[in-house]
Amino acid sequence: xxxxxxxxxxxxxxxxxxxxxxxxxxxxxxxxxxxxxxxxxxxxxxxxxxxxxxxxxxxxxxxxxxxxxxxxxxxxxxxxxxxxxxxxxxxxxxxxxxxxxxxxxxxxxxxxxxxxxxxxxxxxxxxxxxxxxxxxxxxxxxxxxxxxxxxxxxxxxxxxxxxxxxxxxxxxxxxxxxxxxxxxxxxxxxxxxxxxxxxxxxxxxxxxxxxxxxxxxxxxxxxxxxxxxxxxxxxxxxxxxxxxxxxxxxxxxxxxxxxxxxxxxxxxxxxxxxxxxxxxxxxxxxxxxxxxxxxxxxxxxxxxxxxxxxxxxxxxxxxxxxxxxxxxxxxxxxxxxxxxxxxxxxxxxxxxxxxxxxxxxxxxxxxxxxxxxxxxxxxxxxxxxxxxxxxxxxxxxxxxxxxxxxxxxxxxxxxxxxxxx
Amino acid sequence: xxxxxxxxxxxxxxxxxxxxxxxxxxxxxxxxxxxxxxxxxxxxxxxxxxxxxxxxxxxxxxxxxxxxxxxxxxxxxxxxxxxxxxxxxxxxxxxxxxxxxxxxxxxxxxxxxxxxxxxxxxxxxxxxxxxxxxxxxxxxxxxxxxxxxxxxxxxxxxxxxxxxxxxxxxxxxxxxxxxxxxxxxxxxxxxxxxxxxxxxxxxxxxxxxxxxxxxxxxxxxxxxxxxxxxxxxxxxxxxxxxxxxxxxxxxxxxxxxxxxxxxxxxxxxxxxxxxxxxxxxxxxxxxxxxxxxxxxxxxxxxxxxxxxxxxxxxxxxxxxxxxxxxxxxxxxxxxxx
Ligand SMILES: Cc1ncc(C[n+]2csc(CCOP(=O)(O)OP(=O)(O)O)c2C)c(N)n1
Ligand code: SF4
Ligand SMILES: [Mg+2]
Numbered sequence: 039x040x041x042x043x044x045x046x047x048x049x050x051x052x053x054x055x056x057x058x059x060x061x062x063x064x065x066x067x068x069x070x071x072x073x074x075x076x077x078x079x080x081x082x083x084x085x086x087x088x089x090x091x092x093x094x095x096x097x098x099x100x101x102x103x104x105x106x107x108x109x110x111x112x113x114x115x116x117x118x119x120x121x122x123x124x125x126x127x128x129x130x131x132x133x134x135x136x137x138x139x140x141x142x143x144x145x146x147x148x149x150x151x152x153x154x155x156x157x158x159x160x161x162x163x164x165x166x167x168x169x170x171x172x173x174x175x176x177x178x179x180x181x182x183x184x185x186x187x188x189x190x191x192x193x194x195x196x197x198x199x200x201x202x203x204x205x206x207x208x209x210x211x212x213x214x215x216x217x218x219x220x221x222x223x224x225x226x227x228x229x230x231x232x233x234x235x236x237x238x239x240x241x242x243x244x245x246x247x248x249x250x251x252x253x254x255x256x257x258x259x260x261x262x263x264x265x266x267x268x269x270x271x272x273x274x275x276x277x278x279x280x281x282x283x284x285x286x287x288x289x290x291x292x293x294x295x296x297x298x299x300x301x302x303x304x305x306x307x308x309x310x311x312x313x314x315x316x317x318x319x320x321x322x323x324x325x326x327x328x329x330x331x332x333x334x335x336x337x338x339x340x341x342x343x344x345x346x347x348x349x350x351x352x353x354x355x356x357x358x359x360x361x362x363x364x365x366x367x368x369x370x371x372x373x374x375x376x377x378x379x380x381x382x383x384x385x386x387x388x389x390x391x392x393x394x395x396x397x398x399x400x401x402x403x404x405x406x407x408x409x410x411x412x413x414x415x416x417x418x419x420x421x422x423x424x425x426x427x428x429x430x431x432x433x434x435x436x437x438x439x440x441x442x443x444x445x446x447x448x449x450x451x452x453x454x455x456x457x458x459x
Numbered sequence: 460x461x462x463x464x465x466x467x468x469x470x471x472x473x474x475x476x477x478x479x480x481x482x483x484x485x486x487x488x489x490x491x492x493x494x495x496x497x498x499x500x501x502x503x504x505x506x507x508x509x510x511x512x513x514x515x516x517x518x519x520x521x522x523x524x525x526x527x528x529x530x531x532x533x534x535x536x537x538x539x540x541x542x543x544x545x546x547x548x549x550x551x552x553x554x555x556x557x558x559x560x561x562x563x564x565x566x567x568x569x570x571x572x573x574x575x576x577x578x579x580x581x582x583x584x585x586x587x588x589x590x591x592x593x594x595x596x597x598x599x600x601x602x603x604x605x606x607x608x609x610x611x612x613x614x615x616x617x618x619x620x621x622x623x624x625x626x627x628x629x630x631x632x633x634x635x636x637x638x639x640x641x642x643x644x645x646x647x648x649x650x651x652x653x654x655x656x657x658x659x660x661x662x663x664x665x666x667x668x669x670x671x672x673x674x675x676x677x678x679x680x681x682x683x684x685x686x687x688x689x690x691x692x693x694x695x696x697x698x699x700x701x702x703x704x705x706x707x708x709x710x711x712x713x714x715x716x717x718x719x720x721x722x723x724x725x726x727x728x729x730x731x732x733x734x735x736x737x738x739x740x741x742x743x744x745x746x747x748x749x750x751x752x753x754x755x756x757x758x759x760x761x762x763x764x765x766x767x768x769x770x771x772x773x774x775x776x777x778x779x780x781x782x783x784x785x786x787x788x789x790x791x792x793x794x795x796x
Contacts, residue, residue, distance in 0.1 A: 101564050246555075
């Protein structure tokens with residue numbers, strides 16, 4: 039059924055259609071509307087046979103989900119940013135134990151400085167913890183990915199994180215096609231756990247493992263993710279069969295077949311990137327897009343196949359490995375193999391900085407002209423940065439960094455205003 | 460004809476012989492059908508109070524729930540000595556997740572069980588969470604308080620050996636004043652742990668108004684079993700704090716574990732009581748008050764109080780603490796009328 043609704047509510051409705059049995063809620067923007075909507079469904083009786091638990095922290099949220107999942111319940115929670123970090127120990131633990139929890143991460147920057155706006159630093163911080171990580175491009179896909187996530191998680195007994203851009207998607211009102219209960223029931227069978235705490239058949243879960251077996255346990259986690267690479271395209275295919283639309287899969291390509299330049303990105307920015315690419319194509323520029331729908335497991339071969347013919351690859355990424363540069367680009371590099379094309383990492387949109395078509399035109403143009411640095415920061419204000427660095431050279435007690443930047447922005451904009459008068 | 464009632468106590472203890480009790484009052488451990496939930500062959504130190512307490516507590520809970528029990532375990536000695544892969548001593552469904560999230564994992568299990576029951580599954584399965592004092596009073600405190608506050612259907616058992624034993628005997632917020640640990644060294648003017656710090660978790664649990672809180676020691680295992688049994692008859696959040704001497708961490712003889720637990724109670728240092736909905740409902744009386752010295756002297760962690768220059772000042776402060784407990788909980792036997 040088509041309806042106009044907020045991204046968060048769309049996701050909540052989709053999660054409810056998946057018949058979760060335990061939901062843990064803890065507030066943090068921009069995720070909160072999702073669990074609020076689910077709580078309302080449970081309280082009103084629209085979602086039956088489900089415990090909605092107001093926990094005291096994200097660490098508890100994931101821990102309650104761990105217990106629920108180990109006892110055989112379909113468990114769900116959602117978080118973002120500081121919340122994801124606060125639960126990090128339990129996030130690793132859920133993966134290590136092989137519990138098929140599904141969690142929405144409404145992607146948001148990580149402080150300090152505290153910032154509630156969108157980037158991908160939160161999800162990227164957990165990229166190697168053993169969760170499958172899917173990234174939604176729009177609200178329809180965010181909704182659809184949750185249905186696929188439960189299927190995938192439970193088939194493999196691996197937790198799945200569905201990442202959707204905070205505010206940009208979670209708070210956007212868009213038209214979505216909401217599936218029916220029958221469709222979801224057809225696609226998603228009831229949860230049949232591989233391991234369960236059951237007095238009829240007692241097992242010990244989470245026992246201590248020494249050097250004699252730890253490598254094997256970790257390898258098996260990797261092997262599960264390799265199985266996911268095989269399963270995900272099939273699940274997307276099956277999804278199309280039941281729901282009548284394309285959603286999910288490992289990657290999405292757009293005008294990439296013959297493209298000399300390929301832009302790699304994930305999440306909602308793909309919309310802006312595609313618009314920019316359309317405009318550039320109109321001007322006869324050979325450029326296309328590779329969207330990463332599944333970041334973990336990394337779709338090594340699928341990415342390699344798409345980039346095989348490219349002369350240059352521009353990775354537009356909303357996170358920064360401080361002291362290295364791009365995270366997604368480092369992953370893309372593993373897919374390039376013998377391909378000696380130029381690889382550009384463009385760090386963009388940190389802390390919600392808008393990524394505009396104008397800026398994308400400029401940066402893609404610079405890449406094509408061979409004028410782009412291999413690591414660059416989109417729309418970084420070098421004047422401000424230089425002022426702060428200069429002051430740090432002059433003064434030992436140069437003060438708090440963020441406050442200095444804010445002060446300089448005011449000062450510089452004052453100067454610029456004067457210039458214009 | 461007048462007669463003199465005779466009571467049969469085991470030699471050197473105040474525990475009445477099990478065989479003299481009515482069958483329904485006898486120890487679960489004395490029953491041929493005890494479950495050995497924490498089976499033999501684990502790697503605890505000789506004389507480990509925690510292993511003893513856990514065995515009695517979990518078997519009693521098994522007996523009270525007709526063997527329909529799931530246990531969650533915090534990281535710590537009990538978890539480590541019971542489960543090195545591929546051996547486990549646990550005969551019951553058991554999960555270890557992390558050090559600080561045990562109560563929350565138990566909440567999740569209880570929630571899952573509730574839904575399974577609504578959907579027509581087994582509605583008799585119950586949950587126990589268990590951890591050491593560090594996992595309870597320090598790192599797991601947030602999750603524990605959350606579980607209490609929501610009144611989740613979980614019995615949480617803390618095995619209090621007054622320190623972080625699994626990592627080599629460091630101070631926790633349950634370490635008593637003056638005790639030497641690896642992080643409260645027996646050096647300087649005020650050797651050992653400081654006075655005026657630490658948490659009283661049974662009282663904090665009571666402040667949550669939960670249906671049942673009790674303390675117990677491994678000296679009175681019958682009382683411990685009775686309290687676990689009672690706790691399993693109640694729904695909602697319940698807390699039992701068990702005093703479990705640790706020969707390795709305390710520097711005590713492994714055959715003194717039960718004696719130390721008894722002395723902790725008989726000196727008044729560890730009040731043994733029950734509380735319902737925040738109100739103390741029963742206390743175990745001290746039969747023969749003893750000075751704290753008797754308790755302290757048996758432990759090397761207090762050896763610095765008894766050297767060439769005994770620290771009578773420090774011992775007096777510990778005695779004052781015991782006396783305060785005796786007054787506060789009215790621990791002394793009423794004089795016979
Ligand atoms: C987050 C975290 N911090 C620290 C540790 C290290 N650690 C493991 S067990 C333990 C001590 C446990 O003490 P307690 O809870 O009192 O149990 P005991 O071993 O004394 O029975 C510590 C500090 C850990 N496993 N996880
Ligand atoms: S260190 Fe203490 S608590 Fe740990 S096994 Fe040994 S006696 Fe038991
Ligand atoms: Mg301890």
